[in-house]
Amino acid sequence: xxxxxxxxxxxxxxxxxxxxxxxxxxxxxxxxxxxxxxxxxxxxxxxxxxxxxxxxxxxxxxxxxxxxxxxxxxxxxxxxxxxxxxxxxxxxxxxxxxxxxxxxxxxxxxxxxxxxxxxxxxxxxxxxxxxxxxxxxxxxxxxxxxxxxxxxxxxxxxxxxxxxxxxxxxxxxxxxxxxxxxxxxxxxxxxxxxxxxxxxxxxxxxxxxxxxxxxxxxxxxxxxxxxxxxxxxxxxxxxxxxxxxxxxxxxxxxxxxxxxxxxxxxxxxxxxxxxxxxxxxxxxxxxxxxxxxxxxxxxxxxxxxxxxxxxxxxxxxxxxxxxxxxxxxxxxxxxxxxxxxxxxx
Amino acid sequence: xxxxxxxxxxxxxxxxxxxxxxxxxxxxxxxxxxxxxxxxxxxxxxxxxxxxxxxxxxxxxxxxxxxxxxxxxxxxxxxxxxxxxxxxxxxxxxxxxxxxxxxxxxxxxxxxxxxxxxxxxxxxxxxxxxxxxxxxxxxxxxxxxxxxxxxxxxxxxxxxxxxxxxxxxxxxxxxxxxxxxxxxxxxxxxxxxxxxxxxxxxxxxxxxxxxxxxxxxxxxxxxxxxxxxxxxxxxxxxxxxxxxxxxxxxxxxxxxxxxxxxxxxxxxxxxxxxxxxxxxxxxxxxxxxxxxxxxxxxxxxxxxxxxxxxxxxxxxxxxxxxxxxxxxxxxxxxxxxxxxxxxxx
DNA sequence: TTGAAAGCGCTAACAC
DNA sequence: GTGTTAGCGCTTTCAA
Numbered sequence: 001x002x003x004x005x006x007x008x009x010x011x012x013x014x015x016x017x018x019x020x021x022x023x024x025x026x027x028x029x030x031x032x033x034x035x036x037x038x039x040x041x042x043x044x045x046x047x048x049x050x051x052x053x054x055x056x057x058x059x060x061x062x063x064x065x066x067x068x069x070x071x072x073x074x075x076x077x078x079x080x081x082x083x084x085x086x087x088x089x090x091x092x093x094x095x096x097x098x099x100x101x102x103x104x105x106x107x108x109x110x111x112x113x114x115x116x117x118x119x120x121x122x123x124x125x126x127x128x129x130x131x132x133x134x135x136x137x138x139x140x141x142x143x144x145x146x147x148x149x150x151x152x153x154x155x156x157x158x159x160x161x162x163x164x165x166x167x168x169x170x171x172x173x174x175x176x177x178x179x180x181x182x183x184x185x186x187x188x189x190x191x192x193x194x195x196x197x198x199x200x201x202x203x204x205x206x207x208x209x210x211x212x213x214x215x216x217x218x219x220x221x222x223x224x225x226x227x228x229x230x231x232x233x234x235x236x237x238x239x240x241x242x243x244x245x246x247x248x249x250x251x252x253x254x255x256x257x258x259x260x261x262x263x264x265x266x267x268x269x270x271x272x273x274x275x276x277x278x279x280x281x282x283x284x285x286x287x288x289x290x291x292x293x294x295x296x297x298x299x300x301x302x303x304x305x306x307x308x309x310x311x312x313x314x315x316x317x318x319x320x321x322x323x324x325x326x327x328x329x330x331x332x333x334x335x336x337x338x339x340x341x342x343x344x345x
Numbered sequence: 346x347x348x349x350x351x352x353x354x355x356x357x358x359x360x361x362x363x364x365x366x367x368x369x370x371x372x373x374x375x376x377x378x379x380x381x382x383x384x385x386x387x388x389x390x391x392x393x394x395x396x397x398x399x400x401x402x403x404x405x406x407x408x409x410x411x412x413x414x415x416x417x418x419x420x421x422x423x424x425x426x427x428x429x430x431x432x433x434x435x436x437x438x439x440x441x442x443x444x445x446x447x448x449x450x451x452x453x454x455x456x457x458x459x460x461x462x463x464x465x466x467x468x469x470x471x472x473x474x475x476x477x478x479x480x481x482x483x484x485x486x487x488x489x490x491x492x493x494x495x496x497x498x499x500x501x502x503x504x505x506x507x508x509x510x511x512x513x514x515x516x517x518x519x520x521x522x523x524x525x526x527x528x529x530x531x532x533x534x535x536x537x538x539x540x541x542x543x544x545x546x547x548x549x550x551x552x553x554x555x556x557x558x559x560x561x562x563x564x565x566x567x568x569x570x571x572x573x574x575x576x577x578x579x580x581x582x583x584x585x586x587x588x589x590x591x592x593x594x595x596x597x598x599x600x601x602x603x604x605x606x607x608x609x610x611x612x613x614x615x616x617x618x619x620x621x622x623x624x625x626x627x628x629x630x631x632x633x634x635x636x637x638x639x640x641x642x643x644x645x646x647x648x649x650x651x652x653x654x655x656x657x658x659x660x661x662x663x664x665x666x667x668x669x670x671x672x673x674x675x676x677x678x679x680x681x682x683x684x685x686x687x688x689x690x
Numbered sequence: 691t692t693g694a695a696a697g698c699g700c701t702a703a704c705a706c
Numbered sequence: 707g708t709g710t711t712a713g714c715g716c717t718t719t720c721a722a
Contacts (some may be wrong), residue, residue, distance in 0.1 A: 016700080
């Protein structure tokens with residue numbers, strides 16, 4: 001087997017506990033022995049065994065990642081990679097690793113969380129999404145297990161540490177921007193309808209409309225699950241409404257691009273016939289892929305901050321860790337157009 | 346603390362070892378005690394402790410993931426997410442978890458691998474990239490530690506289990522397609538120049554040219570690192586060559602889209618003025634985002650297969666596990682055009 | 691078919 | 707300052 005603390009102790013002529021103290025850089029060990037022990041470690045190529053240490057410490061230096069049920073969808077969305085990059089950096093800085101838990105159904109995912117938690121595999125958990133009535137949250141709360149939520153909690157916002165954007169405001173700003181360009185018929189393409197994020201954004205969208213004296217229309221509102229399968233049909237229906245929208249607020253860049261292509265194939269051009277503002281500005285803007293007017297929700301920083309919050313929580317258990325709202329900012333490009341006279345019919 | 350095997354043993358009136366056997370479903374335990382023990386587990390809400398089990402078993406059921414140095418670049422590329430999704434599924438099916446190791450420099454990443462391996466954190470390792478002269482591979486080989494490489498090994502291909510596409514052939518087919526459309530001036534936009542994948546594809550590209558009696562030109566060949574910072578400049582230079590290419594073979598969809606946009610802003614349209622074939626058909630095609638003619642290298646399956654191979658390797662140590670070549674296939678869409686008379690000048 | 695006990699590699703309380 | 711010892715929670719010989 002591999003070289004252990006005992007081997008080092010023997011070579012350095014000390015007790016295993018002394019070696020352990022040297023590893024922890026315990027100040028009560030004399031410099032002389034420290035040097036001797038370190039030489040022995042070097043010589044033998046010793047590396048501490050994480051598992052044994054974890055067992056003794058009751059802590060693994062690992063954070064568990066929980067993704068939403070439809071992991072296929074999630075993985076395919078650039079937002080995911082961006083959050084993950086932030087998480088990874090935030091964890092790495094504090095010497096934590098990330099363990100991924102995936103599953104093909106909510107049940108499987110929940111089981112995975114239970115195993116992670118009760119199995120002692122992770123010190124804390126990051127929920128990469130916020131959904132209404134989430135089983136997992138209730139479970140973690142009931143066990144008083146440290147976790148951080150990415151997205152706003154549906155309930156118990158006071159008791160949960162979370163990292164989120166101000167989705168209400170972001171959607172409202174996006175909608176206002178379109179309204180200010182003279183659009184009266186503005187549609188909303190949301191993310192998954194069970195996500196709190198979608199819910200908040202819808203409220204922001206509707207809020208903006210109402211403040212402009214416009215009544216929200218249900219036939220202008222769509223969710224991701226409807227679009228995933230039959231985007232083309234939905235777009236066709238949209239364009240055959242008696243009052244076709246002239247602008248859309250869209251959940252993310254990916255959907256926006258997809259919608260734009262679909263509309264184009266139906267003869268509806270962006271921005272000439274349809275203005276589009278997307279939320280969650282991700283890699284597309286970074287590499288100047290598209291030229292969407294977009295609200296950058298800074299997902300990298302969201303992930304980064306989530307990791308930081310969780311680590312902090314682990315460092316000072318019991319203490320209430322402040323939730324964080326990551327600021328968004330508006331990025332104007334050229335997927336929108338001031339409304340034309342003929343569109344005002 | 347949490348409920349342990351001892352608590353269960355006590356409640357069920359058996360020895361801890363018996364409980365352990367029940368967990369392992371040891372056939373030598375009578376059905377009667379099994380039932381009694383399981384009832385006790387149920388009643389107490391017992392879940393085995395992974396760490397303790399790992400220590401006793403000298404195995405963690407965790408696979409370590411190693412990403413290329415420039416993790417920022419990598420994370421932003423949809424290819425990454427797709428491979429990851431495949432890995433995740435392949436691992437999950439066999440009850441393995443994935444542990445991510447990231448770092449901001451090659452040195453940091455290597456250190457991370459050493460810690461994972463010597464620290465006993467993982468049972469095996471997946472290298473998500475193949476680079477020339479990779480330190481990490483030498484290390485893993487020297488310790489005889491199980492690992493699988495995604496991409497073709499630069500050396501020792503016989504001794505290493507790897508999962509790859511036939512990148513040579515893929516690039517050759519892409520190039521041939523363009524040549525068959527009448528293009529004579531075909532450029533190559535590669536990935537990172539140190540990646541074996543890039544190297545192989547370049548060979549395929551050059552091979553196709555040579556078979557058509559065309560001499561490859563260095564000023565038609567570019568690598569990712571050059572483009573990342575100054576894509577616009579590079580494209581400008583390309584267009585101001587005395588003999589401007591009429592077609593490009595591009596490393597992936599993301600770059601292709603980016604290049605297309607850049608060229609368009611310079612007045613060079615796809616496919617009218619420039620035909621483009623991309624490799625690594627990823628999410629873009631899945632959601633019909635773009636209409637690139639592309640070679641689908643099936644990265645999901647690549648990741649999936651890599652996980653499977655590694656798991657198999659762990660199951661039968663010593664045995665030589667067959668490397669896998671994941672087939673690619675050509676997807677014709679509309680980013681290419683038969684060469685026009687006037688372009689043949 | 692089951693129990694007792696040793697041990698996986700490390701840490702930490704207690705002793706000197 | 708350093709050694710001794712008893713766990714951390716589980717598996718696995720060896721005995722019975």
